[in-house]
Amino acid sequence: MRLSFLLALAWLALVTLAAVFADLLPLPDPDAQSLLDMLAPPGAAHWAGADSLGRDVLSRTLHGFRVTLVVSLGSVAFALVVGGALGICAGYFRGLTEGATLTVVNVLLAFPPLVLIIAMVAYPGDPLMKVVLALGIVFTPAMVRIARANTLVFADREFVTAARAAGMSDARLIWRELLPNLLPALLAYGLLMIAIGALAEAALSFLGLSVPPPTPTLGQMMASEQTNVMEAPHAVFFPAGMLFLTIFALNMVGEEVQRRVDGREGAA
Amino acid sequence: MTAPLLQVRGLTTHFDFGRSVIKAVDGVSFDLAPGRTLGVVGESGSGKSVLARSIIGLLPQSRALRTGGEAIFDGRDLRTLPEAEMRRVRGRQIAMIFQDPLTSLNPVLTVGRQIVQVLRQHTDLSVSAAKDRAVELLAEVGIPDPKRRAEEYAHRMSGGMRQRVVIAIALACEPRLLIADEPTTALDVTVQAQVLDLLRRLQDDRDMAMIMITHDLGVVAESCDDVAVMYAGQVVETAPVAEVLAAPRMRYTEALLQAIPRMEGPSHVRLPVIPGAPPDLMRPPSGCRFAPRCAHRLDRCAAEEPPRAAAGPRHAFACWNPAPPPVERPLETLADDRA
Numbered sequence: 001m002r003l004s005f006l007l008a009l010a011w012l013a014l015v016t017l018a019a020v021f022a023d024l025l026p027l028p029d030p031d032a033q034s035l036l037d038m039l040a041p042p043g044a045a046h047w048a049g050a051d052s053l054g055r056d057v058l059s060r061t062l063h064g065f066r067v068t069l070v071v072s073l074g075s076v077a078f079a080l081v082v083g084g085a086l087g088i089c090a091g092y093f094r095g096l097t098e099g100a101t102l103t104v105v106n107v108l109l110a111f112p113p114l115v116l117i118i119a120m121v122a123y124p125g126d127p128l129m130k131v132v133l134a135l136g137i138v139f140t141p142a143m144v145r146i147a148r149a150n151t152l153v154f155a156d157r158e159f160v161t162a163a164r165a166a167g168m169s170d171a172r173l174i175w176r177e178l179l180p181n182l183l184p185a186l187l188a189y190g191l192l193m194i195a196i197g198a199l200a201e202a203a204l205s206f207l208g209l210s211v212p213p214p215t216p217t218l219g220q221m222m223a224s225e226q227t228n229v230m231e232a233p234h235a236v237f238f239p240a241g242m243l244f245l246t247i248f249a250l251n252m253v254g255e256e257v258q259r260r261v262d263g264r265e266g267a268a
Numbered sequence: 269m270t271a272p273l274l275q276v277r278g279l280t281t282h283f284d285f286g287r288s289v290i291k292a293v294d295g296v297s298f299d300l301a302p303g304r305t306l307g308v309v310g311e312s313g314s315g316k317s318v319l320a321r322s323i324i325g326l327l328p329q330s331r332a333l334r335t336g337g338e339a340i341f342d343g344r345d346l347r348t349l350p351e352a353e354m355r356r357v358r359g360r361q362i363a364m365i366f367q368d369p370l371t372s373l374n375p376v377l378t379v380g381r382q383i384v385q386v387l388r389q390h391t392d393l394s395v396s397a398a399k400d401r402a403v404e405l406l407a408e409v410g411i412p413d414p415k416r417r418a419e420e421y422a423h424r425m426s427g428g429m430r431q432r433v434v435i436a437i438a439l440a441c442e443p444r445l446l447i448a449d450e451p452t453t454a455l456d457v458t459v460q461a462q463v464l465d466l467l468r469r470l471q472d473d474r475d476m477a478m479i480m481i482t483h484d485l486g487v488v489a490e491s492c493d494d495v496a497v498m499y500a501g502q503v504v505e506t507a508p509v510a511e512v513l514a515a516p517r518m519r520y521t522e523a524l525l526q527a528i529p530r531m532e533g534p535s536h537v538r539l540p541v542i543p544g545a546p547p548d549l550m551r552p553p554s555g556c557r558f559a560p561r562c563a564h565r566l567d568r569c570a571a572e573e574p575p576r577a578a579a580g581p582r583h584a585f586a587c588w589n590p591a592p593p594p595v596e597r598p599l600e601t602l603a604d605d606r607a
Contacts, residue, residue, distance in 0.1 A: 158371040165326055165366075166386045166437065167359030176385055180376045 005256050008249035015246055019065035027059040030216050039232035049234040051225055060216040061239045067210065067217045068243070071131050072197030076190050078136030079143040084186055086140075087147025092155055092174055098148070105141040113138045118209060127211045135200055139193055146189050150182050188258040195250035202243055218243050272299040273477045274323070274445060278337035279347075281315075281322045285332050288550040292318040294501035295337070298494075302444065305471065305478040307492030307509065309485060309524070313546050315501040316481045320447045322347075323479075324364050325354045341445070360390045363438035367450040369430035373422035379406070379433045380418030383440050390441045405436040410466060428459035432466065439470060446471070447479045452487060464491045485528060489513055494582070497521045500547050500557040507583035515594040517577075518585040520558045556588065564589045 018025065028046070034054040042049040048058035090101040108116075120134040121127075154160065155178070163177050204210040205219030213220060218239045225235035281293040293315045300306050308316050321327050323339050325346060339346040341362065349357065358364075366372040374382055383402035387393050393401060399418070406414035409432040422430055431451065438446060448467065452460040468491060471478055480492055488495055488509060495512045497505045497520065505518040516522045526540045544561040547553055553560050559569040566589050574586045579593065 158366055158368060159374045161326065162364075162366055162372040162434070162437075163374070163385075165324060165358055165364040166389070166440075167355050167357070168385065168389050169355065172385065172389060177374055177377070181374070 004252060008252040011245060011249045012253065015065060015242070016069065018062050019069055022059070022062040022066065025062070027062070028056040030055060030059040030063045031214055032056070039228060039235065041232070042234055048238045049232065051221070051235045052228050052232070057221075057235055057238050060221060061218065061242055064216040064218045064221060064239060065242070065246075067128070067205070067215065068198050068201050068246075070128060071135060071201040071210070072194045074132035075135035075139055075197045076193045078132065079139035079193065080186060080190050082136070083140040083143025084147045084182075087144040087149075088151045088174060088178065088182065090144065091148040091151025092170070092178065101144060101148075105144045108137070108141045117204065121204075121209050131201065131204065131210050135197055135204075138200075139197070142193075143186070143189070147182065147186060150185050151178065154178055154181050184261045188254070188261040191257055192251065192254035195247045195254060198243070198250065199247055271301070273302045273342065274300040275340040276300075276323070276337070277340070279319070279322060279339055280334070280336040281318050281327065282334040282336075283330070283332045284334050289334075290549045291501050291552060292549060293322055294552075296496075296498075296501075296503050297337075298496050298503065298506060300445070300477050300479065302477050303471070303475040304494065305468075305480055305492045307488035307495045308479060308481045308498060309483060309488055309495060310498035311483060311546050313549070314498040315549075316483075316498055317449055319498070320364065320449050320479065320481055324358055324362050324447055325349070325351075326358075326364070356390075359386055359443070360441045361443055362445045362447065363441070363443040364447040364449065365431075365434050365438045365451050368454045369427060369434045370422060370454075372434055373430060375422065378419050378421055379425075382433075383418075383437050386437055386440045401440070402436075405440055406433070409433070409436045409439075409470070410462075411436075426459075427455050428462060431455060431459075431463050435463075435466065435470070439474075439476075442474060443476065445477045445479070447481070449481045450483070451480070453482070453484070460487070461490075467491065485513075485524065497524070500552050501549055502557065502586075504558065504587070505583075505585040507580070507585075511580060511583050515591075517579050517583070517590040517593065518587045519562050519564050519589065519591065521585070522591045523563070556586070 022030075032055065034050070037046060037050040037054040039052055040046055040050040040054070046056050046058065048056070048061065051057055051060070086101050086105075090098040116138060117134040120137070121130050123130065160173065160177065163173050168177070201210055201217070202219040202222075205217040206223045208220070208223070210219060211217055221239045222236050225232070229236050276299075277297050279293055279296045280291070283290040283292060296315075296319055298306060308319065310316050318327070322335065323346060327333055335347055337347070341357070346354065346357065373379065377385075380399065380402045383405055384395065384398040387398040387401055388395070391398075403414045403418050406418055411417050411429060411432055417425075422433065425433065431454075446467075451467070452463050455463060464487065467478070470476070480487065482488060492509050495505075495507060495509055496503045497512070497518065499520050505512065505516065505521045512521060513525065516525055520542075523540070523542045527542065529539060542561055547557055547560070553570065555568070555570040555572050556562070556574050559565050562569065569588050572588075574588045576584050576586050577590070578584050579590075
């Protein structure tokens with residue numbers, strides 16, 4: 001468990017750094033076409049081969065990961081902030097606040113997420129922002145429920161009553177007393193959500209609903225090269241394999257963190 | 269006697285659930301002067317804690333809540349004070365400490381930070397000034413190496429140490445009234461004595477009034493000036509401590525005292541117990557609420573509620589068939605020496 005956890009962390013660090021610094025790495029331009037190298041297998045010139053337009057697959061994959069990173073981190077951050085705030089307020093104030101929040105959440109949950117995303121992406125605007133926002137809204141209901149459930153557990157604890165007896169304002173009580181208790185659970189869940197976000201972005205871009213070409217994304221690479229999969233499997237399987245390993249690593253890290261967070265209460 | 273700091277008059281706290289009404293606190297009155305300690309004694313479910321929470325305004329916000337009477341603190345009725353005003357009173361003027369010091373401390377904040385929070389809420393101290401003050405407060409409640417301890421979490425401390433921290437938090441803003449809800453129940457006996465000593469010392473330093481809620485008459489004897497005995501939501505006897513311990517008049521108080529083992533006298537004697545259980549607060553018995561369990565019950569006890577009778581300048585009780593007054597009062601001098 002320890003070793004695999006460390007390997008997973010190392011992989012995530014490697015992929016993230018490679019994606020962030022993709023421009024600085026000695027790689028061909030992801031958009032540069034070289035028709036002579038069309039569907040070239042992996043080799044010295046193209047480490048992961050070239051696609052049907054002769055573009056470097058490794059370079060495109062790393063650049064594609066940027067979209068994956070921004071979308072998965074951005075949408076989870078949105079859900080954490082918005083969903084977390086709503087959930088904590090619902091669990092703390094109860095009554096009307098809770099009723100209204102949960103009604104909205106239930107409506108959102110009853111809505112097919114794909115329809116919601118297609119509807120949102122159809123609006124004009126920056127495509128990256130739209131995808132982040134759409135996935136963020138899809139993730140929010142779950143975060144609201146988790147934040148509310150955890151708040152309910154802590155709001156009944158005596159230290160909250162004691163803080164109230166000390167005349168603490170609601171804002172200070174939530175921000176300084178409750179939030180530090182809730183954060184580990186919320187972040188642990190957020191970590192698992194990042195994996196779902198990365199996968200969702202790939203699915204959306206495969207369907208052409210994410211950032212449009214020429215910006216490379218993993219899903220779009222797989223979609224456009226799938227017709228050549230017999231001839232040049234690397235053009236599909238390299239980005240797919242990279243995504244698979246990354247999500248595998250994210251899940252492994254997420255589960256380990258969640259285990260530690262859950263164990264924390266019992267051990268204290 | 270100085271003018272009272274807190275005057276409670278006919279305080280009632282009922283929970284109205286439509287079909288039934290729980291009369292948790294039912295017409296409680298008492299006075300409390302600065303620097304004095306009132307012990308509130310009673311069995312579990314007698315309404316002690318609800319009384320304390322009624323005074324400090326910490327009852328659950330519920331549509332079932334029905335409140336009445338008044339609690340005049342420093343000229344203002346706490347019961348009619350708006351929540352924003354009440355928040356300034358809590359922690360600053362009136363502080364409260366709870367039974368279990370572990371659960372009343374935040375598990376993920378250092379104890380120093382928790383004191384800083386309260387100081388920052390009520391005063392204009394900067395963060396660093398508040399930190400210095402927190403260390404001073406920890407030193408004042410007798411925590412060794414307070415600077416280092418301020419950086420620690422509650423779970424690394426012993427029970428007595430935690431309760432000292434809780435006291436430091438409560439006293440951070442120099443409140444004029446401290447409500448202590450069973451502050452020593454969760455502690456070892458030796459630590460209990462230390463905490464009671466500490467509370468008394470801090471109280472004397474600040475001329476602070478205190479309401480000590482407990483079911484332990486030993487704690488009362490050790491730390492209180494006056495006692496209010498509660499039964500089924502009502503105060504059935506109020507008196508100076510020594511007077512109540514030596515010569516209780518209300519039969520419930522008498523029965524409580526008889527149920528305490530004595531140092532003198534034979535050791536292998538069955539202790540007298542009070543038969544039965546405290547009454548259901550939804551359907552309290554008519555007349556005297558203690559009547560169904562009372563060994564000295566008269567016919568009129570179940571029929572009419574006994575009026576409050578005076579048994580001395582500061583001693584009142586409600587009983588139709590009271591214990592006889594002592595022939596001479598050898599302990600009366602003792603009762604006044606702490607006043």
